[in-house]
Amino acid sequence: MNQERLMKVLLAPHISEKTARAADTDKQFAFRVISDATKPEIKQAVELMFDVKVDAVQVSNVKGKEKRFGKTIGRRSDWKKAYVKLQPGHDIDFMGAQ
Numbered sequence: 001m002n003q004e005r006l007m008k009v010l011l012a013p014h015i016s017e018k019t020a021r022a023a024d025t026d027k028q029f030a031f032r033v034i035s036d037a038t039k040p041e042i043k044q045a046v047e048l049m050f051d052v053k054v055d056a057v058q059v060s061n062v063k064g065k066e067k068r069f070g071k072t073i074g075r076r077s078d079w080k081k082a083y084v085k086l087q088p089g090h091d092i093d094f095m096g097a098q
Contacts, residue, residue: 001041009037009045013094014081027086033059036078042082052090058083 014030022028033042039057046054060083064076086092 005050006041006045006048008058009033010049011039015094018072022083023092024056027088029084029086029092030082031082035061035078037080037082039082042084046084050092052092053087054084055087056085058085063075 011034012034013021014032016030019028019030022030031042031046037059039043039059042057042059046052060081062079062081064078066073067076
């Protein structure tokens, strides 16, 4: 896979209480990814961008919520989330990266 495509796969880290707990206990990090990304692409993108070794990747399609704006009913976009488990001895520090 070309490097330009891999640089576009990861959109942002997904930070929540659940992902913070998973990062502390299991070295598992969550990322928002493009909707057509595959598990091998996500693995290679994380290894390329953070210089770590990935053990496993799990992917989840998140459905957008319906929201009301007065009488109008709107819908948020669907998106894809990837949980990346790192091999022992590797870690990602989001706070140290600037």
